[in-house]
Amino acid sequence: MSVQTPPKLQKLAIQTLMRNEAEVISSLEELPPLLFQILFKEAFIVRQTNLIKAMVATWPETYLPVGSLMKRPDMEILQAVQDGVDMRLNREFYTRRGKLQVLDMRNVHHAYWNVGNDNDYSARTSDKEQAEKFLPRYALRQHLKVIFPLSLASRQSESNAFFLNWAQQRKRLLYFCCIKMKIWPIAFQDIRDILKIFHLEYIRELELNIDWTLLELKYFAPYFGKMKNLRKFMLSPIHKETYPITNVTRVTDVQCLDKFISQFSKFNCLQHICLKRVHIIKDKMNQVLGCLRTPLETLSIIHCQISQAFVDSFSCSRSLFQLKHLEIKGVTLDAFDLTHLRGLLEKVVDSLGTLDLSQCHMKDSHVNVLLPALTQCSQLTDVNFCYNDFSMPTLKDLLEHTVNWRKINVEEYPAPLECYDELNHASRERFAQLCEELMDTLRQVRQPKNISFATVANTCPKCRGKYVYGHGAKLCSC
Structure with a gap:
């Protein structure tokens, strides 16, 4: 008391x-x-x-x-x-x-x-x-600094609009900074006026969810380049029709894209890049990586179209040699030679903590190429290979070679191809049986913590759901 x-x-x-x-x-x-x-x-x-x-x-x-x-x-x-x-x-x-x-x-x-x-x-x-x-x-000796988080959209929240109106009138008297900025679809002229209020060198995280044209992206480039202390960058066009082209060939389009990409050379501490549905950089990704001044910790390529030339640049891009997180998700890799991806994995075996290669349509041959490197990745804590096409022997071989994954916490794998019939429907009994076999294989190597095997969506003939096997089978809702 x-x-x-x-x-x-x-x-x-x-x-x-x-x-x-x-x-x-x-x-x-x-x-x-x-x-x-x-x-x-x-x-x-x-x-x-x-x-x-x-x-x-x-x-x-x-x-x-x-x-x-x-x-x-x-x-x-x-x-x-x-x-x-x-x-x-x-x-x-x-x-x-x-x-x-x-x-x-x-x-x-x-x-x-x-x-x-x-x-x-x-x-x-x-x-x-x-x-x-x-x-x-040096900044602390100047005007009062006001740090304000910004999430900009065409329809501003009342509090955002109120603050920005106040800040616009006092931008010469106060020092406005934004550590983390998110930009949603908004007229380019409006975003340009807002950016003039803030001192862009203090932005550490920038998320662009935009539907700008290539020309607008070019006009944004000078502002982008002033964010010299940027650490995290995400680019995610939200409308697929905005960038219907996958190959930029017109001279003016190439110039616009090159103008934007060239700004990456101005960043002093960029460590995390995430590109989602950005098809226009298909043939420019190695150029982006070549511009970087600091090694990346995170590279996320999600639902993008990439080229073999980009994959081939993996093993020689020094900006990737200290990666801790690699995510190549929803990227079609079935027709690619992954030898250079294996070369990258071999260079980051002592740093890579998370690896996501899900939804990539990879085959057994791709696992065979990557396996020598995967075996050495001793720092992995999270891996995801779901929604790929692996057979039972290949999955067993993969699991047998994970003895060095002593730090692994979460691992996700696709159900073996032997679960499916000719209509791509998975047999419940066969799925559970094969997954238990895979678990027995793994237990002979190490003790799993959080592991799952999953079929693709729409495999149940009744409810179109999927089956998931972890510590026991969790079948679909029907």
Whole structure:
């Protein structure tokens, strides 16, 4: 009981103090920092906007992660925070206490607000360290920095539109930064106006879900190139008809594409690339990899058309030699020679943790090519070979050669071809029998943790479902 009493008394004292808002505001210059923090959190809970505004203006530390308190968009609270910033900008307003340099408006969990625990002090990183975590030291000497997450679409959310309108009017007085930006279909002119508000060198993650033309992609290139500290990049055209061509041959189209691709040479720390349904880069992927200045940790190629020339570049692309995650999913590989993919795997045996080669229409011959390298991949934790065409002998051979996969946690395999009849329907009994045989084969090599075998979709003649076998068979819904 005694352990719980102090926090209860503290909360009661805070609630009593909060009832006199005017007195609290008048005493902000004298409050100790920890009490300042506790009061600010309570002001959010009870929605005392006047107090929030005054406390933002007089914040006694350099870093304020206010976004982690805004669990959902709230126009009234957002207005109060922005008004507090405006008070700081007002030359008639003076506070000897206000030290705020970074206002972080991202809605992410933050240990900074873990007040009231015995280990408060250790959980809260110093305000200076928090500020420097997101922005370089030279930037901290300039205007107040405002970090805001952006997900841009043709129909902006009310909170996004409200913030952007406010930011547009203050872009010369404040330093607007976005760590993670997502762009959905939006008029190119609109996105260009929005990008001019932000300092693009602070974008670390960019996700482009766009339906722009090649010409618009060219116009976007200069802005893209300014994101020199980009770490993660995803490009995913959402409308298939946007890029109906798979071979860019017209001179103007080639120039547009080359202009965009050339920007990859400007990134100082790009480590993760994901391309989804990007058919226009079919013959340019080796050019993209050749532009990179730093080794990749993640390469994801999903539902894209690629060329043999790109596959052949795997074993000689130095930007891939430190890969931790390789995903080639939904890419038709049945007609390709995978010798150079094997060469890549041989170079990353000590770093590769996840490998996804699902939905690639691979045959037994492809497994035979890759097997010498797969055997050596001792750091694998997750593998996925589902939706490929492997026979029972090939699957057994593959499993027998996984003795070095001591770190494997999740592994997914296709059901053997022997499960299916001429109509591509899988026999339940045959499926369960063969999968149990495969499990027996694996147990002779090592003890599996989380493993599954699955038929392709639409294999059940009744419900068109699929069968999945893990630790026991989970058959379709019928």
